[in-house]
Amino acid sequence: MLTAERDKLFALLGNADERGATAFVLDLFEDGTPPEDLLLDLVAPVQVKVGDFWATNRWSVAQEHAATHISERVVAALSARTPVSPTRGHVVVSCMDGEWHALAARLVAEVLRLRGWRTTFLGASVPAAHLVSYLHQEGPDAVALSCALPVRLPHAHRMVETCQRTGVPVLVGGSGFGPGGRWARVLGAAGWAPGAREAAELLERRWPPEEPPRAQLDHLVDDEYPTLVKRREELIEIALAALREEFPAMANYAERQVEATIEDLGHLADFLAAAVYVQDSLLFTDFLAWMTAILDARHMPPTSLIVPMRAYWQALYDFPRARGHLEAGLSLAQS
Template sequence: MRQLSVPADPLQRYDDALGGGDTAAITQLVQGMLAGGVEPLTVLTDVIAAAQREVGKRWQRGEWTVAQEHAATAMALSATKVVEEHVQLRPVTRGSVVVACAEREWHALPAMIVHCALRAEGWDTTLLGASTNPLRLNQHLQDLGPDAVAVSCSVLGSLPTCRRFIEASTAVGVPILVGGPAFGDDDVRARALGATAWAADAQGAIAAMDSLPTVVEPAAPLPDEAAAEQAALEEDHRRLVALLRERWSLVAAVTTPEADVLHSVMDIADDALHQILHAVSAALLTGDHRPIPETAAWIADLLRSRNGDEMMLRELTGLICAALREYPLAGELVATHLAT
């Protein structure tokens, strides 16, 4: 059989096409790699996912706008759909898996990559897509009776709904695999929330699926006091963001004629407030304090890349401590782990 040629330096070619907004070139590149015998997992992880990580870093450094990032994501989704069409031609040789994003999780690409990776390995996958409602997952559990559930969670604000997925899946004995940046670099948060297994990436998801038990026990209850405070904090989230927005000097600074020196800081001010409160909520929910300093470092990096004053992060720490007076556990976490 004649071996088709594989495009040279596919990651660079893919990245060049991203920068030029050339979806047709990306489609042609991915099709050429698959036709040339490159494994779908390699295309997914070494090209599409690798390029998308660099896109995120460019936004982080202030080199790309939100619009450019969104356009790149749309092209990555198109590229992944090409891989999906390819792997759907492979025979099903294993059990069935429902793949979903936690509710409030709109980053659909990671779940789609896992869906394609598992399908390439012979799993019969059903992809539910972005921000899946727990009720919808329940319905699929009843209708499809899958052998496993796989959930992608990129943002900390989706961890509470991911816990509801874990409760729903394990309540009927179905093992659940979780992954994504919201879970960090190890299985600590996954175990705390009662997940059956955790994977760092698509390759890890394939390996984890092979070792899942057939049936699992319902997830254990979360610690009462921390879970109650986290739920209350979640209910109060919008009010707290509005309060901090009024008081944080970063927001005031970008509404003055001199605001140009801060470039696009206003674009990230609200995001920073949401993310730091979500980090506190995640720490309460999982008992893992690391999301708080990690999010603080992320905010500090954003400020540096946009010529903002890092002292504004110290100011924010004090504002959050004051705003969380009614939440003793959360306030203690902020005082201990957000101080810079």
């Protein structure tokens, strides 16, 4: 569906043609394409392709930012053309604190609005305290929280827990909650939806849930997660030293290359910590599979992941759960 139109819109985004992209989508709407289809079958998959082009080094960060901005402008223009009087309850849609990927959440808010819900979209990276204050003031029927990256799950847990204390049931979505929403259940969210259509159907048919789930985080009684977070900078330094020993050519790295390496090592530590938080190696190995593709696009050898993982494993001799996730990662990287 809309395959040719996706190619056209992607080309317009690639040329940073905001006027052309907006006119193209609005013309499709005027020709009879339902606005929900334009949002979810055109804008959303094209935005996924934008992310893929950035991840595989075919587009720069600047190109990705420009394209995302235009996609947001297209959604806003389509929203202005499709006024709908609310006939259902009130849903607040927000991104997690620290979550800056807001377009997916905006699409959810727009689809719910088109289906008759009164929606309030709070945007990217909403601090938990401010969100809770807003929920107390407004008393919505549900709050929908978006999380694109699993590394934000510890923050997501705090936000889910804090929102539920206000008496407002929490619906979550986004790839950050893992395949099938497996980590949404771990965090105790009242509901999970893989996309905007599913979120709308869940709210229409089975909301609120009769028995909210209980968070499955009993393993956090130990101090492995908080101690691992405290040791983040130390781990990065250890791994950087191991990489320099393995790759003497790093002595000639420009400052930008060193900074990029440190950033990647930080991601590795952060995803390891998130895996420890939810006690699931899949979170870590999925990140490694994605990172392997990124490094391949940069023409970097797979040992650039294996070396820091070994360094982390040796340094974390008294962290059994972290070591277990690292062993799963090493097994994947060496296969």
